[in-house]
Amino acid sequence: MARCSAGTTACPSEVARAVHAARGGSGDGWRDLMEPVRQAARRLAADGELEITQNGVVVDPSRAKGPVRLRPVR
Template sequence: MSEAEIEETMLRLVAERGAGKTVCPSEVARALGGPHPDGWGPLMKPVRRVAERLMRENRVAILRKGRVVDDPETFRGIYRLALPADGASGAGNSASV
């Protein structure tokens, strides 16, 4: 699975979910790898790497416990994905988190 495919799927899902809503990273992995854990499980680390990059580019927001993380490279634990606060998702939507 290429980073471009992960990026495209992530941006699409976040944009479809819309402002004020979040996407679980496993939703991105499942959309690409299918419903069985053997398909989507190995995609979780690549999904996180893409999410970190897209947050640095202000194209997605990474949230932990409902708050945007300070540093996309050092946060730990369960997280969610959303449109960035300024709406710059790269998917053409203008919205806020």
């Protein structure tokens, strides 16, 4: 997320893929990181460091259904 430009968002799967690649992983092992990425996103949102959005609107992660995007708070 630190690589995101101000105001841009990332899909949680993009974050999982980036972490997986940074660890030297290949293939679809990134899928195992999806829940840890979601948990980290919820913690960062609770700390005010990250916003979780749907259709550009900040949502409560405990109530969000469907695809979300992650946006760093700068």
